Amino acid sequence: EDSGLSRRPSETPTEFTTRVFASVDADSAAAAALLRVYLRVRFRASPATRSDVEIARHAIQRLRETWPARAPR
Numbered sequence: 001e002d003s004g005l006s007r008r009p010s011e012t013p014t015e016f017t018t019r020v021f022a023s024v025d026a027d028s029a030a031a032a033a034l035l036r037v038y039l040r041v042r043f044r045a046s047p048a049t050r051s052d053v054e055i056a057r058h059a060i061q062r063l064r065e066t067w068p069a070r071a072p073r
Contacts, residue, residue, distance in 0.1 A: 003020045003023060003024065004023075005019060005020055005023060014035065014038075014039075017035075018031075018035065021063075024067060024068050025066070025068055026063050026066045026067045026068070027062045027063060027065070027066040029062075030058075030059040030060075030062035030063050030066070031059070031063060033055055033058075033059040034055075034056055034059035034060065034063070037052050037055050037056045037059070038056075040052065
């Protein structure tokens with residue numbers, strides 16, 4: 001909602017999130033890395049690895065650093 005975009009009826013949460021990341025000037029490599037980790041962890045039988053956690057943490061930090069500041073209303 002804060003992105004200004006609405007989720008389309010046929011859009012999955014992952015598709016919507018990907019579209020939100022694409023619509024702002026945030027680190028696209030970090031967004032892609034976070035998505036890869038999410039999909040890997042979500043759809044495998046074993047728990048997240050230490051590497052998965054580190055990749056996700058780094059990606060989230062990069063997104064925080066590069067996400068555009070919210071414009072005042």
